[in-house]
Amino acid sequence: MKKSALAVAVLALSLSFASCSNDNANDKKDASKEPAKTEKAKVEGDTFAPTTNIRYYNMDSVMSNYEMVKTFNEVNLRTMTELQNAQSSREGELQNMANSIQQKMQSSGYLTEASYNADVSALNKKQQDAQNYLGALQAKAQQEALRQQEVFLDSLNNFLARYNKEHHYDAILIYTPGEYFNPAMDITKDVIDGLNASYKKAGKTDAAPAKAAPAKK
Numbered sequence: 001m002k003k004s005a006l007a008v009a010v011l012a013l014s015l016s017f018a019s020c021s022n023d024n025a026n027d028k029k030d031a032s033k034e035p036a037k038t039e040k041a042k043v044e045g046d047t048f049a050p051t052t053n054i055r056y057y058n059m060d061s062v063m064s065n066y067e068m069v070k071t072f073n074e075v076n077l078r079t080m081t082e083l084q085n086a087q088s089s090r091e092g093e094l095q096n097m098a099n100s101i102q103q104k105m106q107s108s109g110y111l112t113e114a115s116y117n118a119d120v121s122a123l124n125k126k127q128q129d130a131q132n133y134l135g136a137l138q139a140k141a142q143q144e145a146l147r148q149q150e151v152f153l154d155s156l157n158n159f160l161a162r163y164n165k166e167h168h169y170d171a172i173l174i175y176t177p178g179e180y181f182n183p184a185m186d187i188t189k190d191v192i193d194g195l196n197a198s199y200k201k202a203g204k205t206d207a208a209p210a211k212a213a214p215a216k217k
Contacts, residue, residue, distance in 0.1 A: 047183045056173040056181045057188040065192045068155060068199050072148045079141050086137060090130035097123050159194050 063069050101119050103109075110116040160172055175181060175188075 044183075049184065053168070053170040054173065055167075055169050055171075055185050055187045056175045057186070057191045058175045061188050062156070062191055062195070066152075066195050066199070068152060068195070072152070075148075076141075076145070079144065083134070083137050083141065087134055090134065094123070094127055094130060097126060155195060155198065156191075159191065159198055163190065163194060 101116075101123065104119070105116065110119075164172060172187070173181075175186075
């Protein structure tokens with residue numbers, strides 16, 4: 001058996017949020033090079049009696065103050081941490097296994113080609129198992145994110161339907177930066193208060209992630 005250097009490639013198990021910390025660090029470096037921006041006084045629009053039967057709400061404010069969304073964010077933070085820990089753990093295991101094979105080969109620990117090939121095959125299988133496990137975790141996280149979005153939109157649409165039974169507006173619009181609405185038509189507080197009241201009454205059951213069989217390690 002030739003004692004050439006072993007080339008063991010450890011599969012890079014990359015997940016989207018594994019690069020978040022690096023991106024944030026780079027953003028901070030870039031921001032430090034930018035010149036200081038001059039703060040401009042905010043111009044407030046005049047409030048006057050609306051002449052149309054239309055109202056609007058600010059989605060950003062709803063997302064920031066709706067207790068259901070806060071609960072979802074807590075769930076997602078735990079999921080992100082779980083994925084990052086799982087990735088780090090399996091990358092460490094693969095690297096240790098690769099180093100062990102390398103050291104064994106350098107110290108003439110392999111007496112036969114078959115024993116060397118067996119260890120390399122075991123490493124390859126470990127790589128594939130790790131990839132499958134992390135892929136299953138990521139898929140589960142994506143499914144949960146879609147479920148959360150559906151639950152949120154259902155709760156919002158149902159509330160607006162109930163709300164408008166009393167007020168009979170022709171339209172309830174979402175405020176978008178760059179568009180102007182008479183501030184007197186803003187019902188954001190009503191939407192937030194109504195959503196939170198409904199959420200509290202429902203006992204927060206919709207915020208719990210759907211239970212699923214754990215992925216095999």
